[in-house]
Amino acid sequence: MSTLSDLLAEHTDLPGGAVDHLQRVVGEWQLLADLSFADILLWVTTAPGGQGEAGRVICVAQCRPTTASTAFAEDVVGTVASESEHPQVRKAFAEGAVVRAEGHSAHPGVPPRGEAWPVRWGGTVIGVLSRDTNLSHQRTQSPLEVAYLDSAEDLCQMISDGTFPTPQSRTVANSSPRAGDGFIRLDPAGKVVYASPNALSAYHRMGSSSDLLGQDLAAVTQALVTDPFESRDVAAYIRDTLADKPGRSMEIEARGATVVVRALVLEPAGRIVGAVVVVRDVTEVKRRDRALLSKDATIREIHHRVKNNLQTVAALLRLQARRTENEEARQALTESVRRVTSIALVHDTLSMSVDEEVNLDEVVDRLVPILSDVASVSTPITVRREGNFGVFSAERATPLVMVLTELVQNAIEHAFETGVPGTVTLRASRSARVLDVVVHDDGKGLPEGFDLVASNRLGLQIVRTLVAAELDGTLALHAAPGGGTDAVLRVPLGRRGSRGPERS
Incomplete structure (x- = not known):
């Protein structure tokens, strides 16, 4: 199956920075799809020299929600947006503005239908995200749904503004928490305005015995974590997020439980309205990961030993070059030293890398x-x-x-x-x-x-x-x-x- 990189290479001529931004958007959009209860599609315009006619609008990536039924039974990636099926996508490209289905407006608790949001990078529209909900499965307007959809609307606005995701964000897909793992909505002061049942269960496993609603999440979390340095770090992480200082997700341990916490500031139109905190109980997963970490360490050690062996070979060749009196042989040995050293540098880099x-x-x-x-x-x-x-x-x-x-x-x-x-x-x-x-x-x-x-x-x-x-x-x-x-x-x-x- 073609990856996003493959399709962007085939159909567009976007600069490297724009490609990076679209990769970051795709890295974050599972959370957006889950909060929206909707399929998210990424559309781009084809460039001269790509596959097919230039100026077409084509879908290059798709994300289905884990919180609702998909709106598309078939894969949409690779299809071209037509005036009849996706007019809002073409209009969003043309106008550079949010386009909603006729008669549909943004409202808390109302799932999106036929929406198109421009994706900006450096002030330029480089793509469009569309959101489509399966209308055959109507959902009740519960507090969870209202909190989800309200947060999704803010995140979409930030994508359209070009402020999300940030260049510093790099989501690890298999370890980053999802909305269904545990969802918490904070107000601008850091007080909890909504916490899902799974989020409450994760905090109960860490030792919390009270409801989170109305409490300062940073203070509550800091009190649960036993390690004083880690407790200060996680509290600072949550507070810094509300001050628009993004950071990586944190893994905390409390009373034998291991929980991953990730916080995202909500800043639509440049105004901070709160934050989303997703949490995931990874206590059991952590035990299995320890075995994988041991294997990763072994692989890095192999690269380190290969690097050492290559450096030894280079040193022996260098010594031989100094001893030989034949100028042509000395030059050949010196060139071999250089080639072996360049390969050793690659293995040295791999020995310090996690992938x-x-x-x-x-x-x-x-x-x-x-x-x-x-x-x-x-x-x-x-x-x-x-x-x-x-x-x-x-x-x-x-x-x-x-x-x-x-x-x-x-x-x-x-x-x-x-x-x-x-x-x-x-x-x-x-x-x-x-x-x-x-x-x-x-x-x-x-x-x-x-x-x-x-x-x-x-x-x-x-x-x-x-x-x-x-x-x-x-x-x-x-x-x-x-x-x-x-x-x-x-x-x-x-x-x-x-x-x-x-x-x-």
Whole structure:
């Protein structure tokens, strides 16, 4: 099945920051669907160069509620919005405003039907969220439903304002609490105006014996947690949320129970009206997670040992290079040291990561001083990075780092006259579809009649093989407009990258 990254890469040409924002919206929208008792659909407009005709409005993601029946028996992802079936979606794109079904208005306790909310990023509408309720299953207007729908309306307004989700938020889908796990609504002063039965049960398990209604939730929670430092932290977390200082969800322990707490400020139209707190009792889940944590630690230890072994190999090659008297052999050994070191850096990053993902910016920033040191032996060359590479899966990060290392080293060795200072710049930019990297040098340019395919340099042969076989990308070398040489690398992302999506 196509992921959101796949569909955005196929149909749009959104910048990396906009893609990140849509990913954050999708990361948060299960809570929104549950609070709305409605299906949530994400729509985008297709761009030139994508699949099909440009300017169409297409659904790229769908979320069904766990608190109600779905409004769509079939999957809607991949369908095009028509004037007859989804006129409100097209109108929301055209006007950049909230569009509701005819005769339907926002009202506490009334489930949404045929609504469309623009999704803004940096003041620009980059998508539309639609909410549709299954009207064949009418719900009673209970206090729980009113509290849910009222909070959902505020969250939708914040998405339309472009203030939610924040860039700092990163929801962990399998551990973040849902509305059905336990729901609490706070007023601007932090007093509880509604608490669902599941939320009350979670607090009772932590030792609370009274009703939460009307109480200061931060003070109540602080009194239940036995650890003094943890109790102050969770109280500060709830109070900071009401002061519009977002933070990550917290895991607290009290009287043998483990509960995850997540608080979200409600700030529609820039005015704080309270907060939503969702809680989940994870006492039993926590016991099983301890075994998984042990496995994760083992995997990280393996990466750490691989890194150590590679560094040992690099040290042995370096020692051999110093002892050999053959200049050609010394150069080959030095190049091998550099290649092994670049792979070791990837494993070093993985040894400190909780998942099999690599922040390529961190790796490149650690590689730059190494390459600069090698260059400074004979020629004063400066190596620098511009732009962001983003996060890649470990499987694709290793060949990509190898390619960047070879291209930079190739520029250092062949682009400049002996003793003449110069600069090599790595410029990275990414969209929903591709990562573009330009390795630019301000040197003497390509030799007359240079042909990348016919070149017998080992470094360029390695690069061509990795780009074609491991990255499914393209590579070109040509003269830069202002002098020097540009090595242009293009790596497809999403579905076009056969080894899975990456994010910036």
